[in-house]
Amino acid sequence: MRLDLRVGIDVGGTNTDAVVLDENNRILARTKQATTSDVRSGMQNALTYVIDALGTEAQRIGRVMLGTTHATNAILERRSLGRVAAIRLGAPASLSLEPMESWPDDLRDAVCVDTCILEGGHYVDGRRISPLDEDGLRNFLSSVAKTADAIAITSIFSPTSPQDEERARQIVSEVLGNNMAVTLSHEIGSVGLLERENATILNAALFGVIGQVISATQDVIAGAGLVVEMLLAQNDGTLMALDFARRFPILTIGSGPANSLRGAAFLTGLTNSIVVDVGGTSTDFGVLINGYPRESAAAVEIGGVRTNFRMPDLLSIAIGGGTIVSGTAAQPVVGPLSVGHRLTSDALISGGATPTLTDALVAEGRLQLGNHAVPQIELERLQSALHSATESIADAIDQITLGNALLPLIAVGGGSLLIPHDIAGVSHVLHPENGDIANAIGAAIAWVSGHWEGVVAHGDEFNEAITNGRAIACRRAIEAGADPQIVEVVDQTETPLSYLNSPTVRLVIKAAGPLRHL
Amino acid sequence: MSKKKIISIAQITQDDVEDLAFGCALLGTGGGGSVGGAILEVKSAIKKFGPVTVVQLENVPADGLVMPICGIGAPTISFEMLNNGGEAQLLRQEVERVFNKPVVAIMASEIGGSNGVEPVMWASRLGLPIVDADTMGRAFPEVQMGSFFVRGLPLTPIILVDFQGNSITITPTSGESAESESRAFTIAAGGVALMADYINPAATMIGNVIVGSISNAIEMGRAVRGTHEPMKRLTDLLGAHALITGKISEIERHTHGGFVRGSVTICGTGIDSGRQVSIDIQNENLVAKENGRILASVPDLISMLDTQTGTAIATEEMKYAMRVTAMAWPCDPLWRTERALQTVGPRAFGYDIDYVPIEKSQR
Numbered sequence A: 001m002r003l004d005l006r007v008g009i010d011v012g013g014t015n016t017d018a019v020v021l022d023e024n025n026r027i028l029a030r031t032k033q034a035t036t037s038d039v040r041s042g043m044q045n046a047l048t049y050v051i052d053a054l055g056t057e058a059q060r061i062g063r064v065m066l067g068t069t070h071a072t073n074a075i076l077e078r079r080s081l082g083r084v085a086a087i088r089l090g091a092p093a094s095l096s097l098e099p100m101e102s103w104p105d106d107l108r109d110a111v112c113v114d115t116c117i118l119e120g121g122h123y124v125d126g127r128r129i130s131p132l133d134e135d136g137l138r139n140f141l142s143s144v145a146k147t148a149d150a151i152a153i154t155s156i157f158s159p160t161s162p163q164d165e166e167r168a169r170q171i172v173s174e175v176l177g178n179n180m181a182v183t184l185s186h187e188i189g190s191v192g193l194l195e196r197e198n199a200t201i202l203n204a205a206l207f208g209v210i211g212q213v214i215s216a217t218q219d220v221i222a223g224a225g226l227v228v229e230m231l232l233a234q235n236d237g238t239l240m241a242l243d244f245a246r247r248f249p250i251l252t253i254g255s256g257p258a259n260s261l262r263g264a265a266f267l268t269g270l271t272n273s274i275v276v277d278v279g280g281t282s283t284d285f286g287v288l289i290n291g292y293p294r295e296s297a298a299a300v301e302i303g304g305v306r307t308n309f310r311m312p313d314l315l316s317i318a319i320g321g322g323t324i325v326s327g328t329a330a331q332p333v334v335g336p337l338s339v340g341h342r343l344t345s346d347a348l349i350s351g352g353a354t355p356t357l358t359d360a361l362v363a364e365g366r367l368q369l370g371n372h373a374v375p376q377i378e379l380e381r382l383q384s385a386l387h388s389a390t391e392s393i394a395d396a397i398d399q400i401t402l403g404n405a406l407l408p409l410i411a412v413g414g415g416s417l418l419i420p421h422d423i424a425g426v427s428h429v430l431h432p433e434n435g436d437i438a439n440a441i442g443a444a445i446a447w448v449s450g451h452w453e454g455v456v457a458h459g460d461e462f463n464e465a466i467t468n469g470r471a472i473a474c475r476r477a478i479e480a481g482a483d484p485q486i487v488e489v490v491d492q493t494e495t496p497l498s499y500l501n502s503p504t505v506r507l508v509i510k511a512a513g514p515l516r517h518l
Numbered sequence B: 001m002s003k004k005k006i007i008s009i010a011q012i013t014q015d016d017v018e019d020l021a022f023g024c025a026l027l028g029t030g031g032g033g034s035v036g037g038a039i040l041e042v043k044s045a046i047k048k049f050g051p052v053t054v055v056q057l058e059n060v061p062a063d064g065l066v067m068p069i070c071g072i073g074a075p076t077i078s079f080e081m082l083n084n085g086g087e088a089q090l091l092r093q094e095v096e097r098v099f100n101k102p103v104v105a106i107m108a109s110e111i112g113g114s115n116g117v118e119p120v121m122w123a124s125r126l127g128l129p130i131v132d133a134d135t136m137g138r139a140f141p142e143v144q145m146g147s148f149f150v151r152g153l154p155l156t157p158i159i160l161v162d163f164q165g166n167s168i169t170i171t172p173t174s175g176e177s178a179e180s181e182s183r184a185f186t187i188a189a190g191g192v193a194l195m196a197d198y199i200n201p202a203a204t205m206i207g208n209v210i211v212g213s214i215s216n217a218i219e220m221g222r223a224v225r226g227t228h229e230p231m232k233r234l235t236d237l238l239g240a241h242a243l244i245t246g247k248i249s250e251i252e253r254h255t256h257g258g259f260v261r262g263s264v265t266i267c268g269t270g271i272d273s274g275r276q277v278s279i280d281i282q283n284e285n286l287v288a289k290e291n292g293r294i295l296a297s298v299p300d301l302i303s304m305l306d307t308q309t310g311t312a313i314a315t316e317e318m319k320y321a322m323r324v325t326a327m328a329w330p331c332d333p334l335w336r337t338e339r340a341l342q343t344v345g346p347r348a349f350g351y352d353i354d355y356v357p358i359e360k361s362q363r
Helices: A040-060 A070-077 A105-111 A134-143 A163-176 A193-205 A207-223 A242-247 A255-268 A340-346 A357-364 A376-401 A435-445 A462-479 B014-027 B036-049 B087-099 B114-126 B175-188 B213-224 B230-238 B338-344
Strands: A005-011 A015-021 A027-034 A061-068 A084-091 A112-119 A150-155 A181-184 A229-233 A273-278 A283-289 A300-302 A305-307 A315-317 A323-327 A332-338 A409-412 A448-457 A488-497 A504-513 B052-055 B065-073 B103-108 B158-161 B167-170 B192-196 B241-256 B259-268 B276-282 B284-290 B293-297 B301-306 B323-329
Touching: A005 A040, A005 A255, A005 A435, A015 A040, A015 A435, A027 A040, A027 A435, A040 A061, A040 A207, A061 A207, A061 A255, A061 A435, A070 A207, A070 A300, A084 A134, A084 A163, A084 A193, A105 A112, A105 A193, A112 A134, A134 A163, A150 A163, A150 A193, A163 A181, A181 A193, A193 A207, A193 A305, A207 A229, A207 A242, A229 A242, A229 A255, A255 A273, A255 A283, A255 A409, A255 A435, A273 A376, A283 A376, A315 A376, A323 A357, A323 A376, A332 A376, A357 A376, A409 A435, A448 A462, A462 A488, A462 A504, B014 B036, B014 B114, B014 B213, B014 B301, B036 B114, B052 B114, B065 B087, B065 B114, B065 B175, B087 B103, B087 B114, B087 B158, B087 B167, B087 B192, B103 B114, B114 B213, B158 B175, B167 B175, B175 B192, B213 B230, B230 B241, B230 B301, B230 B323, B241 B276, B241 B284, B241 B293, B284 B301, B284 B323
Parallel strands: A005 A061, A061 A229, A084 A112, A084 A150, A150 A181, A273 A409, B065 B103
Antiparallel strands: A005 A015, A015 A027, A273 A283, A283 A315, A300 A305, A323 A332, A448 A504, A488 A504, B065 B192, B158 B167, B158 B192, B241 B259, B241 B323, B259 B276, B276 B284, B284 B293, B301 B323
């Protein structure tokens, strides 16, 4: 039996989509199911649907790629989060604000075991702030031994001087054993202490969630009688192996939009363009550069907490297919509320009483949907609401393109017809077939990546170290399933470190390649 | 447009911090550093150490020592190497040792940007009142661009401290050496330090400060709270002129030696369709022009606001296609003397133009 089929699943806020592709990337089955509050049954529904649609061919499924909002939801709903002991190294600096002090109370209550600020850390130029307080660290770790699920360690200026975090990790394993989960801040974010620390703590709080996602998905897969490899989508548009995902669960946050962008690239063959993903409640604009999402350096707020880890650069507006229209014909009010799931019961075209933008599209003749006509009396208001929504979309396009009107626009997502063909600010508009499941397709066609990072001194061994690092990153991508013939280094970031003696850089290398045949 | 009388604030509580920060960001005229981090620090301090009493300079004992305070250094470093919390206590001890007199109140040297917000944290931690005044009434890039220098007050020893507990007393021979000596300590301190200069008795300061700075900033925040017309509220409050409402169509910006220089162009929309205004930036917004005509210039205040919310937009936050309103309003009369304009007028920033007060250029 050839295992030449793969399933892409995208669990979004409103819908869970699944698609099955063969090795020539032909779509063999697809579905769009409602996301359920337990997430798992929605995923099960979607997977069961496509497996049934394939019939006996389902035995050819060799891989399942999952993009999911589990991690985001866990933070937003303060559910299933692990208990974290947060350690900051850098005293006497930074004592004025404790770790998690600025967090919303309920999130801190859900996550925080205890915090401490110990001596350690570095100045911007690599000088020590103070010697690492190893005794203090051991004492603190002993005090949380029974209560903490994970440890988050953040040292001042660790993005350029990571050694105290590395040493602290050794001490954690000495005191609490090798099984205690640890997150180091320099592996998560950049300069900006509180934002990096917040992202580090959230990552540590998500170890349990990602474990549950992985085992639940494996159960669903096993329940369907399949034996497959599983990969998780991350927010740079590539797939990660399960062991990497278990270390960096926060990287699943933002994987949905990244998948949409990659799916849009695949469906159109375009590598540089604007992508708009129109959902039920909101619309995300992103930019594809050489086939991958443009990334943002700005701080991102998650669940009321400011963070600074890598994310796709997105512009979101509160307009979607389910957006509720109110106000008058002269002054329509468009959103921000949406009927969401209830489009099929509450919208005018479904016989409901709530006018939505989908009703406006049907009334304009741009979409055929529903079994009820839009009442005559609503037509004028819906028309002007659609006009106003189009203006907001054009404004957003202007902002995300930075005024460069030469790029094409790819419209995907369930509500993509909200984007007219003649919208201003782009060279032309594409509505690719199957664009409504672009995110699941993006997960299914994604390349798999592997990483290597390390600190390398300039000098004779610099090039050799880089060559080694690149080889390790490629090997890890291959171990995760990449085709050894095609895998290549796709990103190499050098951050100069501030050591006083010899010039040194922190090197992060990412290799990626398409999945090899099973 | 006439400026409304500002009501004096007597106390700063948790509830006032966001309003104060809103006003300080606006008074930052594009510079002065992000107020976001300072908000967290001030709220945390007020929670632990209590609200801050605001006093008018006249109500401080005439011979009581007032400590003007400001952070000095690179904002990017202050986002990573946060305060210890004890810096101001050390500063106070050193001031009291050098001047041999107790400090009775502190004051913000610069109300614009984060330097307007942070002193409230120090006041709370020290249990001292904060004077409802500052020495700029806005943000300026250099230490000597303050009212005490312009009014010719003699230099006093400058005291700097860092989070490690290091302190230094500089007895400068000129405003320029005050600046360069302070910078040298700041670099050694890792890029951020806390500074007190022009430390004087209250009586010496009266008439030589911008009065009402704290109240003014808090009033700005209160004015826009819950309103649908933030621009109207702010123009009424400040006696400000809306220069243009539109979108940012061009940004030219480069950073050199810690200073941001460049210009931003706004294309008018709505009633301003067809108009185009450009604003020159050197950390702060300095000169607004339309077709070569000067609409407003430093030391009058020029701020860029989010048209929807009225929130001030710092120079580093400006992005293409943002919907903004550029607004300008008169500086304190203190800045309009000949000596003051030599220090902070357009020519002091290298522009070959004369200062024309906003009320005249906009008539």
